[in-house]
Amino acid sequence: MKKVTLINHPLVQHKLSFIRDKNTGSKDFRELIEEVAMLMCYEVTRDMPLEEIEIETPICTTKAKALSGKKVGIVPILRAGLGMVDGMLKLIPAAKVGHIGLYRDPETLKPVEYYCKLPSDIGERDIIVTDPMLATGGSAADAITLLKQRGAKSIKLMCLIAAPEGLEYVSEQHLDVDIYTAAIDEKLNDHGYIVPGLGDAGDRLFGTK
Numbered sequence: 223m224k225k226v227t228l229i230n231h232p233l234v235q236h237k238l239s240f241i242r243d244k245n246t247g248s249k250d251f252r253e254l255i256e257e258v259a260m261l262m263c264y265e266v267t268r269d270m271p272l273e274e275i276e277i278e279t280p281i282c283t284t285k286a287k288a289l290s291g292k293k294v295g296i297v298p299i300l301r302a303g304l305g306m307v308d309g310m311l312k313l314i315p316a317a318k319v320g321h322i323g324l325y326r327d328p329e330t331l332k333p334v335e336y337y338c339k340l341p342s343d344i345g346e347r348d349i350i351v352t353d354p355m356l357a358t359g360g361s362a363a364d365a366i367t368l369l370k371q372r373g374a375k376s377i378k379l380m381c382l383i384a385a386p387e388g389l390e391y392v393s394e395q396h397l398d399v400d401i402y403t404a405a406i407d408e409k410l411n412d413h414g415y416i417v418p419g420l421g422d423a424g425d426r427l428f429g430t431k
């Protein structure tokens with residue numbers, strides 16, 4: 223199994239509690255997801271390569287560090303993954319954003335694809351797939367398969383809450399993908415929702431319930 227990293231920074235955990243709370247409305251829910259995504263992005267990009275450059279401070283010339291030109295692609299799984307994009311773009315403004323539209327059929331719980339638009343140089347980018355919820359893992363696994371079919375070679379998955387079932391499924395299907403999550407919850411219920419979870423992330427973000 224590839225690495226699963228639990229991001230248990232106190233700020234992330236604190237904000238996640240308010241995200242889970244059913245009394246948190248859409249405005250606060252959106253803002254908190256954006257903030258947590260930014261904090262998580264800091265960890266997910268920890269292995270970005272650096273190179274040495276020369277700069278001039280007001281005092282003298284010195285060697286300094288800069289990101290070594292490795293390009294990043296952020297790929298949210300629509301809809302809910304969109305909520306994590308702006309926070310990440312604040313830290314990596316040069317990243318390009320691809321979109322994969324999937325919804326989970328409520329009867330079969332299988333993902334259904336309805337949209338895909340990716341940067342043309344996807345194979346040269348470090349891809350971070352975002353989706354707050356990793357439940358059965360079907361949506362994330364299909365999105366990653368699609369990315370690989372389109373040429374992506376370096377892929378990480380970033381979610382907020384993962385069920386053990388989803389972690390196992392994605393890890394089995396994609397041995398080469400590291401997964402980052404802020405929580406590993408107990409289980410799925412009979413409708414495929416994460417317990418305790420946060421409910422339906424897309425509906426809470428966009429007020430569609």
Ligand SMILES: O=P(O)(O)OC[C@H]1O[C@H](OP(=O)(O)OP(=O)(O)O)[C@H](O)[C@@H]1O
Binds near residue numbers: 355361362414
């Ligand atoms: O791991 P899985 O069992 O596949 O479930 C997780 C998926 O379900 C949710 O999306 P949903 O189908 O509700 O679409 P939405 O984001 O448009 O609401 C969620 O955002 C994930 O994409």
Ligand SMILES: O=c1cc[nH]c(=O)[nH]1
Binds near residue numbers: 357
């Ligand atoms: O708990 C869950 C499971 C799938 N999708 C969600 O939005 N929430």
Ligand SMILES: [Mg+2]
Binds near residue numbers: 423425
């Ligand atoms: Mg939804």
